[in-house]
Amino acid sequence: MGQYQHRRNIAMRKTIFVNKGLARKHVLKYRSAIDPAIIFPESIIEESQLGVYFFRNGRLIYSNPRLAELLGYTREELLQTDLKHLIHPDDYGTVMKLARERLKGEKQTKRSRIRCIRKDGSVYRYEISGFKVEYKGKPAIMGTVIDASSQAQSEELLHENDLRYQRLIKYLPEPICVHDGTNLIYLNNAALKLFGAAQVEQLQPKTYLELIHPDYRPVISERIRKVLNSDEPLDFIGCRLMGLDERIIDVEVSSVRIHHFLGRQMVIQSVFRDITERKRAEEAIIKSEKLSVAGQMAAGIAHEIRNPLTSLKGFTQLLKTKISGSHEYLDIMLGELDRINEIVEEFMTFAKPKEHQFxxxxxxxxxxxxxxxxxxxxxxxxxxxxxxxxxxxxxxxxxxxxxxxxxxxxxxxxxxxxxxxxxxxxxxxxxxxxxxxxxxxxxxxxxxxxxxxxxxxxxxxxxxxxxxxxxxxxxxxxxxxxxxxxxxxxxxxxxxxxxxxxxxxxxxxxxxxxx
The missing domain is CATH 3.30.565.10 (Histidine kinase-like ATPase, C-terminal domain)
Known part of the structure; x- marks a missing residue:
């Protein structure tokens, strides 16, 4: 019977802790069986690279060696230290709240990040988790602690880089839009002005493609797919955008892929060039050239038509006096000649406008x-x-x-x-x-x-x-x-x-x- 009980205890310990961490589902299954006599001198928990603790009534009642090492204490010193001296004052209330929730049986959906104070006074960031167990017949919290300082520093560095990037492009004259191909993430001041918005929230209900004129959406969709698969920037191409007031905006657009922006693995930076005024100038030049050609042609036509037209009208009027019948046909001819004359007058006015008398x-x-x-x-x-x-x-x-x-x-x-x-x-x-x-x-x-x-x-x-x-x-x-x-x-x-x-x-x- 004793050998059977010993083998059962060893098997239970192996189901509780796996590969340097806790297999939570097994712990919960056997939580009523956890006892220090079983797990302490030789349990895997002692050798775990995760900090492991037991907590009850506002203090630590157990710490494995790794947790003591993370906080710079010996295990005995750690267990004698008031929790208020271990947790940063701004995070102490959060920890107590989490502890109360765990003791009520509420499950923790994700690890919580807090700041702890080491023995030398330095502040480090840690990720903690916990769940309710029975310890010596009374409810307690068992959990793990992971050093998250290096990860937090990396995240802070990325965040600072994001802020530096936003400050850099905020006041650039070129409109810039950062998006993931679907959702709008950031627009600088010039881009907000281009779309007729005061702040990015006015545009964020829309997707990036909804800002593109429907005629250009298939082309832009293909460019999004292309840019997400390469770090090479795309060349500028002509495009049309839709402003908040449904105004059509002529632009040229280029895009490039950016890594690690505001917590996203990959985003797209699109730069626009507003070419509305340039297109207007080009259209004005084309119109001016058309007018010049049309004016020269109108002057030539009017000159060539006017002389024979005068003869036709004069002889038609003469025939009307000489012929006693068929005047209705001659009247139709005179009416049509008058209409031709009006057209000739329009040609002449167009070719050589009259001087204005203001x-x-x-x-x-x-x-x-x-x-x-x-x-x-x-x-x-x-x-x-x-x-x-x-x-x-x-x-x-x-x-x-x-x-x-x-x-x-x-x-x-x-x-x-x-x-x-x-x-x-x-x-x-x-x-x-x-x-x-x-x-x-x-x-x-x-x-x-x-x-x-x-x-x-x-x-x-x-x-x-x-x-x-x-x-x-x-x-x-x-x-x-x-x-x-x-x-x-x-x-x-x-x-x-x-x-x-x-x-x-x-x-x-x-x-x-x-x-």
């Missing part, structure tokens, strides 16, 4: 005259024109005749956009202290988004019988007035033309619109 003018008077002028055409088209003019709108410095040409062009387009009838609204109001706003709104078929961008380009028109020169000339006139003309449209709902004009501007800039 003076202070009343927009209410100008717009009222145009509404009256077009009222007959509106009635024929079964269209009602509603005018709403703010009486407090000041006079503006303008070329009244040129602005009439613009408003007539826009309003005629609005009337023609509703062949089945409808309503056109003409509104005049202030736009801040130094500008006025004219809005012309129709409920016609609308203009597709892809065509809106083309409005004002040479010879682009949505009408079957148009030349596209009318709106191009209108844009030129508004630019000469230092104003801005914008088109907003939705297919099936109609179009709004918004024209903003300054009340006045420096006279030295007036003639720039003639170039």
């Amino acid at each position: 003076a202070y003018g009343d927009l209410t008077h100008i717009l009222s005259g145009i509404v009256t002028l077009l009222e007959t055409q509106a009635i024929l088209n079964n269209v009602q024109i509603h005018a709403d003019f703010d009486p407090d709108v000041p006079q503006i410095y303008c070329d009244a005749n040129q602005l009439k040409q613009v408003f007539i062009n826009i309003m005629k387009n609005a009337l023609e956009a509703m062949p089945q009838g409808g309503e056109v609204r003409v509104e005049l109001s202030r736009s801040g202290p130094a500008a006025v706003l004219v809005r012309i709104v129709d409920h016609g078929a609308g203009i597709p988004a892809e065509q809106l961008e083309q409005i004002g380009h040479p010879f682009f028109t949505t009408k079957s019988s148009g030349t596209g020169l009318g709106l191009m000339i209108s844009f030129r006139i508004i630019e000469a007035h230092k104003g801005k003309m914008q088109f907003f449209s939705e297919p099936g709902k109609g179009t709004e033309v918004s024209i903003t004009l300054p009340v006045s501007f420096a006279k030295r800039t007036v003639n720039q619109g003639n170039s």
Whole structure:
């Protein structure tokens, strides 16, 4: 019976401690059998490279040699030392709380990191764990202690490097975004400004790909996969981003993989170059070149057509006086010749703009005259024109005749956009202290988004019988007035033309619109 009991005790000890550590599931299974007579002189616990302790009533009642060594005491000194002298004051309350939880039987899900005070007064970091056992018939806590100082120092060093990196890129002029391919981790000030955010939390509900324009997401996804498999930075490529206000931002982007950032094994740093202004400048140059070519072509066409057109019209009118019948055909010919003449006039105006005659003018008077002028055409088209003019709108410095040409062009387009009838609204109001706003709104078929961008380009028109020169000339006139003309449209709902004009501007800039 004695040999059997001895073998049973040895087997139990081997199930409690395995490979320099505690196999907790076995300890819990046999916790009622733990007794110092069994485990102390020769137990594996004595040779464990983990610090092992028993704790009850606020003090240590057992320590293995490794724990005493970790704290710089002999085992006898350690067991006589008050726990308050062993645990850093800021962590003492945490340890007591954990002890109470363990004695209540609550399980510990992860090791806790605390600071302990060694015999020489130095402070080291340790990781501790514990669980409830029976010791000499009474509840106690048995646990382990691991030196975590070197790990903590490494983590602090990594954290300091992270902070140094953030401080380094925070104020760089290039927008920089750190992410893991999905989640946003850090954006510097320039990146926040680029996306229209005040702080990173405004963007963090979004994923990185949600900041990318849908047209570019497949390309960017492939680049993310590529950069995560190499330390080589990717070349800059053109891309479009989506701002918080759904604004489209033209950029170039490059990415590189970064190791160990804010506790993450691997992240991606993406650098953006905002090329919005550069694209605008390039588009302006292209538009200017198109205008130059179109102007030369328009002048040549107008010159070549005008002479034979004069002859055709003159002889048609002569035939009308000589022939007694078929006048309806001659009238049709004269009408078509007049229409050709109007187109030629547009060509001439486009090729050689008229000199602007600026003076202070009343927009209410100008717009009222145009509404009256077009009222007959509106009635024929079964269209009602509603005018709403703010009486407090000041006079503006303008070329009244040129602005009439613009408003007539826009309003005629609005009337023609509703062949089945409808309503056109003409509104005049202030736009801040130094500008006025004219809005012309129709409920016609609308203009597709892809065509809106083309409005004002040479010879682009949505009408079957148009030349596209009318709106191009209108844009030129508004630019000469230092104003801005914008088109907003939705297919099936109609179009709004918004024209903003300054009340006045420096006279030295007036003639720039003639170039």
